[in-house]
Every structure is written in structure tokens, then in C-alpha cells.
Amino acid sequence: MAGWLSPKDPIPRALYLTVSTVTVAALFSGWVLLAHSGLVRTEFLPTPHQVALAAVDLMKDGSLWDHIRASCFVVLMGFALASILAIPLGILMGTFQLVEAVIEPVTDFIRYLPVSAMVPLLILWVGIDYETRVAVIFIGTFFQQLVMIADIAHHVPRDLLDVSYTLGAGRAQVVSRVLVPATLPGIMDTLRITLGWAWTYLVLAELVAANRGLGYMILTSMRGLFTDRIFVGILVIGLLGLISDQLFKYLHRWLMPWSPKAG
Amino acid sequence: MARLTLDRLTMRFRTRRGETVTALQDISFEAKDREFAVLVGTSGCGKSTILRLVAGLLPPSDGRVLLGGHSVSGPGADRGMVFQSYTLFPWLTVQRNVEFGLRLRGMPAKERARVAEHYIGQVGLAGFEHVYPKELSGGMMQRVAIARALANDPEVLLMDEPFGALDAQTRSLMGELLLRVWGEAAKTVLFVTHDIEEALFLGDRVFVMTARPGRIREEIEVPLPRPRTVDMLTSDIFVDLKRRVMGLIREEALRMLDARRGDAAD
Secondary structure (H helix, E strand, O other), rough: OOOOOOOOOOOHHHHHHHHHHHHHHHHHHHHHHHHHOOOOOOOOOOOHHHHHHHHHHHHOOOHHHHHHHHHHHHHHHHHHHHHHHHHHHHHHHOOHHHHHHHHHHHHHHHHOHHHHHHHHHHHHHHHHOOOHHHHHHHHHHHHHHHHHHHHHHHHOHHHHHHHHHHHOOOOOHHHHHHHHHHHHHHHHHHHHHHHHHHOOOOOHHOOOOOOOOOHHHHHHHHHOOOOHHHHHHHHHHHHHHHHHHHHHHHHHHHHHOOOOOOO | OOOOEEEEEEEEEEOOOOOOOEEEEEEEEEEEOOEEEEEOOOOOOOOOHHHHHHHHHOOOOEEEEEEEOOOEEOOOEEEEEEEOOOOOOOOHHHHHHHHHHHHOOOOOOHHHHHHHHHHHHHOOOOOOOOHHHOOOOHHHHHHHHHHHHHOOOOEEEEEEOOOOOOOHHHHHHHHHHHHHHHHHHHEEEEEEOOHHHHHHHHHOOEEEEEEOOOEEEEEEEOOOOOOOOOOHOOOOOHHHHHHHHHHHHHHHHHHHHHHHHHHOOO
């Protein structure tokens, strides 16, 4: 059975490209039409031209780079701290039921709390400097990473461990030489996905007494009704997310050519 | 002397409802040094559990396993195993996979490479040393798994339906390859399968198991000479043996089916 709508069947490559190009073009022209039609005031929906000009302005005075640098620092710092802790803890949690029993109940509780609910506490505990912003990103990613990585370790095939025992490996060797490498492709995927999530917490993080950063720029632009700058901020965040995603895909292929996911 | 003795091995486990089920009952037999012994039975008869007990991956409820007359407990490199599922380490090349056990023992790199080369050649994969498992077919992966187990020089080779996931053609070729490699390596083998033809083609002795609780129902000598060839599959001796084992297995399968029906009626 063939057809464009039969489940999971591939469609011609040309059709795929056409459809995705048309979708993007349609969205863009919808924006152009709506912004130029006068139906919506440009204070609320700027034209692409205005957004481009705003971007050029922000680049010229160098402030856009400052904002990008500040945001990248916060996101990467929070993400790195979360990953450094979540990877070993997650592996232990997915490997030893005893560790799971210790960590899981707490994690499952915290995981469902909205990060925004923690912000007031963080301000009280950590203060209003960059540490709080980093902490927001950390909380937003760490607990998700922990559960995802534990699940990856949990699903390492039992036979892979058993065959290692029959080749003469002891428990410690089974963990370090078999279990850990077996989790690497999954961990790489988890990092890629959660780095995307880390970016989504940026604006929330920069709500808190920031004086630089893309989220801060978006917030202050709102006060002056500089919608064009808000658009610049949103587009840049999206772009940075896209770039980091591609970077991780590339890293995956480069570091783990053996991984079935490396294509 | 790699004489493998199973002495009244018994395995019981408790179900969630709290009943005690006997999966294996008093399994006793001895595989002689360099013998190819095969366990054959219906699915669920516990034949794979026997291998896990011998490998030391599971502790028996009762009984013991002896290797060369000495009792063994826990897993060890003296009992190598090949699984039905693909168990190559995906992050290691074929050669590194084969060297895995040797590395653990701290064998120098040069010697390791020599041993690996020998066994990779034996299973017909020369030229694939530096390839990752994801590039290999199922049959090739199982050949590497056999090479990996043999390179580690175990006293006994345990094989748990190693060709179970392969198509029929590949399967029979793998059987012949295994016999060639086994002839060279001179190992004691304990092989588990539900495929009667495979069991008779490979084994010196075939142990037919009963359905749950698993017991050894009958021990059958296979009087076919070595080396075995494919045309023996149609010889009178082979066909007669096959008919006999099929009859036994069929009885057990029916008994199992009746028992299930009884369970369902409760």
C-alpha cells in the first residue's frame, strides 16, 4: 500500500522538502501580510523589516553580543553543573536499587514542581546575583536529567552484564567497563534534549534582577513597547537552541562513531 | 580435565501469589571432557535456567555444579557463555570485543592481538577486525560472540540457543561452523536449543527435558561419526532419532498445554 498518508511510510524527498519550505514560507508571509495590513498595530506586531533594523542597531552598539554572552554563561553554567551531578547519580540510580530507593521519592516530588515556584525561595536563599539565575537553569534541568539517565542505565540489557561476568569481569569492572559505556549514547541524547530545555528557562531566570541577558532584554523591551526588540530576542534564543542542538548531534557522531544513533 | 558435572540441580522460585514453583528438579548429568552435550526441550522447561546455574549467574536452590570435580559457585572465566540475544559491546570493534576477557586478565597487547586474530579467522571474519558491531549481520555478530568466548580459553562453553534469532539457512551454516571451531578448540560444550534437528546434528549426547518442572527425561547417544556433514541429516539413523525425539517433545508439549488448561479452569 502506498500513499502520502499511509502510516510510517516514507514520502518522496522532494515532496518533503517542498512541504517544509512552503510551511516556513507561509508562516513568514502570514507575518508580513498581517504586519503590513494594518489590522494589527506595529507596536504589537512589528514587520520583519523593523525586526531586522532593530537587530542591526543592537549589534552595532554591541549590546546584543553582551546579552548573548551573559545568557550563554547562565545557561551553560546551570546546564554544566546539572549534567556533572546528574550523569553519575543517574547511572547509580538506574544501576543500584538501593540508590534508587534513596533518590527516587524525592526526585519524583521535585520534578513536578514548577521551577517558577522555586524562584522566591532561591532569591531568599541564594540572593539576586547571577547564582540565582544559574540555580533556576540548574533546577529546571537537573531533575529531568536524573530521571532520564537513570532510565537509560536501567535499560542496559542484562545479558550484556551477564556476558561480562562470564568473561571474567568482577562487579566493579562490569560497572566501569560495560554499564557506563553502554549508557553513553543515551546520555548524549539526554544532554542534547535537556540543553534545549535549559534555554527555555532562560527568560524566567533573567526575571530575577538581571541587568544583562536575552531574557532581560526581552523584559525591558516590553516596558518600552519595543516589540521589534522582543522579536530579536526570541529569534536569537531559538537560533542559539538550534545551533546547540546541531552541535550535540555532530559531537555524538564524532565522539561515538560506533553508536547506532550516530547514523 | 574439563569434566562438567551437574549434581541434583534444583531451582524453585516463589510467585507473586506466594506459591512455590519448582522450575528444575534434580538435574544430574555429566558432560565428559571435550564432549558436545545438548539440552533440548519445549519452551519454558527451564533449559536456559540450567545454563545460568552452570554459569553461576543464578544460585541454585539445591544441588551443585562441579568442574573437573571441584564445586564452583558464582560466575567465572572458566565457564564462557554465548547468549541468544546479541551481546557484543557496541563501543568496541570486533577485535576489541574478542580481546575483552584477555584485557581483563592483563594479557599484553601483542599476545592479545595474536589470539584475537586466530579466533576471528576461525569464525571466518578475517578483515572485519576493525569494524563496529552495528555494521555486522546477526550471524556475524554471533560468530564474533563465539570467537570472544573461545579466545578467553574457558574450560566449558555454554551456549544458550545462540542461533535462535537467525534465519534457517544461516542457522545450519552456523551449526557447521561451530562444529569446525569446536573440533579445533577441543572444549566441553553444553548447548541448549528447542530445535531437534540442530540438537542431533551438533551433539554427542542429547538430553531431552520434561516440561515444568524440568527434569531430564531421556538421554540419547547420537552415533553419527565426526566430522558431521549435512548429508547425514537425511540418513536413516538421523531420521529415526529425530522421530523419536520429536515424539518425546510432543508429549511434553501436550502435557504442558493440558497443565495450562487445568490452571485456566481453576
